[in-house]
Amino acid sequence: MNSHRTAWAWVLATAAFALAAGLAIVLGWDALPDPLPQHFNGRGEPDAWMAKTYRNAVGMAVLVPAILTVVSAGALALTQQAAQSAEDSYPKPDPVDLARTRTQTALLLPVIARWMFALAAVCTSAIMAGLFGIGSAPFSMPALLFTIVALCGWLLWDIKSINDRLDADYPTAQMTGKMKWGMLYYDPAEPHAMVSHPNGSSSLNFAQKKAWWLLAALLAPTAFILVLVIVAA
Incomplete structure (x- = not known):
């Protein structure tokens, strides 16, 4: 099974997990409390409740894996599209750049999909x-957050390992040694905050302060909404 099929198999597994969660709610309906717990405090104790309905219970059970299925499928599709755009671009990219992009896609797709499944x-x-x-x-x-942080560390380690392998097998002047933890582009010699890469993608250059301000501006709306949700809860 090639890397693309392996990656999409993980996406299907995530979708199957959502279906299994919904089925577990239906089959175990009589074992669910009435009313249903809706929110839990830091000690794992319910402090808010909702009506015991199939809509509420199934919705709460399948929401996370359903969202991660969509996000995972979208991430894989975008990564594949970026790799294909690099191959079809004109003028043709350097053979080393093209080989690096192909290998990066093949290695990265299963890692992303597997991590999404684990998170779900x-x-x-x-x-x-x-x-x-x-x-x-x-x-x-605390236990849940620790586990999620551990999963994020696992993902970062896998991506760093992929990037180290790419640097060793396909050294290029623009990319080699300039990806911190395989994710953050860092090149002090590059004056621009946004950099275009040989595979047709672009990224922020975190060696420049402007890149951090751009990132803060992009994350600010999400952070504001999250704060509102927490306060409302």
Whole structure:
């Protein structure tokens, strides 16, 4: 099975996890409390409730894996499209750049999809445990956050390993040694905050202060909405 098929198999597995969560709610309906817990504090104790309806229970169970299925599929499609654009671009890219892009895509696709599945599995398992009241503190926020941070560290390590391999096998003047943790482009010699790469993509150059201000501007609306949601809860 090639890397593309492996990646899409992980996407299907994430979708299947959403279906399994919904099915578990239907089959275990009588075991669910009434009313249903809607929110949990930092100790894993429910502090808000909602009506026991199929819509509420199934929606809460499948929301995370359903969203991650869509995000994962979109990320794979965009990555594949970027790689294809690099191959079809004119003038043709340097053979080393093209080989690097192909290898990067082949290595990165399964990693992204597998991580999305793992994240969906962790979050959905915590939600299901909270709904069914499994354990003394099934929705302990510190434990859940620690697990998510560990998953993020795992992803960063995999991406860094991929980038180290690319630097060793396909050294290029623009890319080699300039990707911090495989994700952040850092080139003090490049004066621009936004840099175009040989594969047709662009990224922020975090060696420039303007790039950090641009990132802050992009994240500010999301952060503002998150704060509102937390305050409202």
